[in-house]
Amino acid sequence: MVELRIKKVWVDRKVEADDFTRQLLDRLAGRPVEVVDSAEPVRETVRLSSDPVGESKQHLFITAQPSFIRPCPCTPGCLGCGYWTIDLDLNCPFDCSYCILQDYLGLQPLTVAVNREQLRGELEEFIRQGRSGLIRLGTGELADSLALDGLTQNSAFLMDIFRGREKLWLELKSKSGWTQSLRLLAPAENVVLAWSLNPQVVIDYEEKGTASLEERLQAAAEAVRQGHRVGFHFDPIIHYQGWREDYAQVVESIFRRIPLEAIAWVSLGSLRFPPGLLSLARRRFPESQIYEHEFIRSAEGKYRYPRPLRQWLYKEMAGMFAEFGAEGRLYLCMESVEVWQEFLDKIKRGRRNFAFPFPWQC
């Protein structure tokens, strides 16, 4: 995994005097610091680079967010999984060729919110709204949950506020390895440490700056040894010649290290992207071949692998997990009702949404 590289720290004037801001600046000592009124001056600097997206990953903006908890938007026409996002950080220092944040965040620098204490109140309010069942929340949608953890120690903070809240499950999702901050975390029943996985060949070509597959699996194994629950995400699954053997090896590697009981869930999703990402990603990753695959333009406007291929990828993956008795841990991410209906044949016709624990686990 590549070391975090911050060229410059930008501090939002409204949080200049905040204690957490001071702590962050101490941890970032030696970097140039500028106080600004908004993220706009950062964007103005970033856009002068030939690779503004890459540049945005090297500027840290310390600010406050008006709110943190949002329902995961999923994709129109797809079956949601009832996930909620906590947007504590924005953007990610890793540089995956397929990452939609390149397009979605619009040159937002790496952003850390120092008003995280506000999340306690938001969670209380969230609970008061009387949602039924277990609810999953995670910080890994608009950022990598652990990539900046050495700096922010958000994982410890989040664990602290989720501990004991049985109906709320927190997921910290990452492509990093075992981190110093994880070492200090006491496990909690309702917290899942999750890793996004891909074969090493995909990591080498498409996931720049991230931990190797081996490092991620070792981290997961270490987490289990310390008593944590873990999760895995195969998203996006990339189709290429020899994909099946490579993914089967990854699945086998999981179960060589991790007992089934420690795995809370595994998601499957295949490569998809909005049209705006195509030219941007080709510009940024001229060597990448993933955008030259066969795609269809789906109803919501995204490019996706054709349904016959997606369905086959999921079926094959499900088979790989079934060999270890783990098919019941699987769910699909951002997939259509039609694909869900075929997948494991366990979703009721016409059902538009569901929440964890998934119906086939009950």
Place this chain on the structure above:
Amino acid sequence: MVYKIIRLTDLNLEDNRFHFTLNPSDRRLLRSVSEIGVMQPVIVILRQNRPVLIDGWRRVEAARSCGLEQLPVLEIAEKTDDLAVFLLAFFENYGQRPFSLAEKSLAIRKFHDFELHPAEIIGRILPLLELPPERWMFELMLEVSQLEKRFLETIHHRDWKPVAVELLMKFTPAERDWLFSLLEKLTHGQQREVMERLYSLKRKTGKSLDQLAREERLAGLIARVLKGERAAVDDLLTVLRRVSSPLISRLNQAIAEEIRQIGLPERVRLDYDPSLEKRVLRLTLEAAEQGDLKRAVDSLADSLERGYWKRLFQLLGYEGE
């Protein structure tokens, strides 16, 4: 600024340092100038003792075509530097009409050559031109401005968008030459699709455009398109789509064959989603009387019994590479 009447021949038209627009003079302007001459003064500045045109290229062209000898001008103070003069030329046109991408690229080139700082061009000029204020776009526009005139004119007249121009610039100069001879034969929408599919094919196969164009599946069709055969354009697109969507094309071909085998009764129409995202069929049946309905239903029942539909549903539900 001084109003003057000058002789047309005094204008130094070889000095086009402030010229970035591409619209040629039109017939209506020509007619107007031939009737009443040029009423609205063009804008000039003295450089090396000769007036150089800042704005009014179409009027000057029309005046020359009509054989006028004199022209009203507004002369800018000679001490004004070139960048300030070009800003005037730019904004004088800016309010009148949207610029094409080719004109935008030429304007950006001028700003660059007149040493406006890149940060200023990116932060101030690109947003005015409704382009993303990012360095890569600035660099792309500088590159586009260097294209041959015929390329710029196509981009201008066909109103190419940045995404299409960016795609074009990904081909080598030699490939662009060849590609342009092909694109000239296509409509706007076809140009973009052909470029996208050829570019993707080039990346996927690692072959040059020249090598791809000589492949058996494409060579004949491309030759026909270059000869101006309109029907060949559709055939070329079909082949390119098949090459870039092998799975869906193959399944659609097989489905079409199954439907042909079924032999649908008259007035029965079968629809399905050709992207195969949905795996259901939709049958529409028209009947004017009970007899029509019975014949259609019997015919469908018969084809069901003969097992033709089973294979069709298998194809619609296909899972695989």
